[in-house]
Amino acid sequence: MTGLAAGNSRNTSTSTPVPVLDVQAVHKRFGDQPVLRGIDLTVAAHEVVVLIGASGSGKSTLLKTANLLEQVDDGRILLSGEDITDPRTKVDAVRARIGVVFQHYNLFPHMSVIDNVTLAARKVVGTPRAEAEATGMSLLTRIGLADKAQEFPDRLSGGQQQRVAIARAIATDPELLLLDEITSALDPQLVGEVLDLVRELKTAGSTIVMATHEMSFARRVADRVVYLKDGVIVESGTPEQIFVDPQQPETREFLRRLQDPFA
Numbered sequence: 001m002t003g004l005a006a007g008n009s010r011n012t013s014t015s016t017p018v019p020v021l022d023v024q025a026v027h028k029r030f031g032d033q034p035v036l037r038g039i040d041l042t043v044a045a046h047e048v049v050v051l052i053g054a055s056g057s058g059k060s061t062l063l064k065t066a067n068l069l070e071q072v073d074d075g076r077i078l079l080s081g082e083d084i085t086d087p088r089t090k091v092d093a094v095r096a097r098i099g100v101v102f103q104h105y106n107l108f109p110h111m112s113v114i115d116n117v118t119l120a121a122r123k124v125v126g127t128p129r130a131e132a133e134a135t136g137m138s139l140l141t142r143i144g145l146a147d148k149a150q151e152f153p154d155r156l157s158g159g160q161q162q163r164v165a166i167a168r169a170i171a172t173d174p175e176l177l178l179l180d181e182i183t184s185a186l187d188p189q190l191v192g193e194v195l196d197l198v199r200e201l202k203t204a205g206s207t208i209v210m211a212t213h214e215m216s217f218a219r220r221v222a223d224r225v226v227y228l229k230d231g232v233i234v235e236s237g238t239p240e241q242i243f244v245d246p247q248q249p250e251t252r253e254f255l256r257r258l259q260d261p262f263a
């Protein structure tokens, strides 16, 4: 696996494709506060789903339940047909199948770029170093950072670090990529280069669920935009449906306030 495509081959052999991610009636509360209130969401292979919604609407929590960083209180989540919310699930084995990138790139500061990118392949999957490095260098070449392979992360810009974090997340060829606010810590002029990389992943066939406040992501990479409010999916549709012709008053209000936060 040397390209940017992630996890593209697993669902192609059956005539009725199993969704990569199937969130079924998921509820989650923190103390007294219900944060996810009956979420149903299926994500097909190669689909890019972008979660939008106000701060606190539950976007990150939903991504965390899919990666088993948070447990669901009710409902279940299937990964390529397997119930990963079953208590017998081996959490590490599930996480090895999912690539995750967070707001803060979380690269290991004491490791070179290439070691960051290859760590999971070497330590989790057991790929021999030479093979992992060949894949890692190929990924760095594709994202235009091959010349930074031996640098430490603090020598890179925020946008470059976030691209390395994405390369690291896809280096093990995950079935699913979860991207949580990956540009919100970046200067606006660096957002474009991360957006371009996500678009390239989409073209290469990755299956992606991302949470963002950056509507350019939702407009330019989403197959489906999902609007969350107070832990409920209010509306979902193509970017055109959501941004040009939203059906629900709450969606219209959310988009109106984005354009004029003081309205």
Ligand SMILES: Nc1ncnc2c1ncn2[C@@H]1O[C@H](COP(=O)(O)OP(=O)(O)OP(=O)(O)O)[C@@H](O)[C@H]1O
Residues within 6 Å of the ligand: 030, 035, 053, 054, 055, 056, 057, 058, 059, 060, 061, 062, 181, 211
């Ligand atoms: N570990 C936690 N313990 C208690 N409350 C939490 C925890 N994590 C999240 N919450 C609360 O759950 C709600 C949803 O948070 P979440 O981070 O999922 O929202 P979000 O839509 O991703 O917000 P943002 O866009 O600001 O990242 C918020 O009210 C938040 O304070």
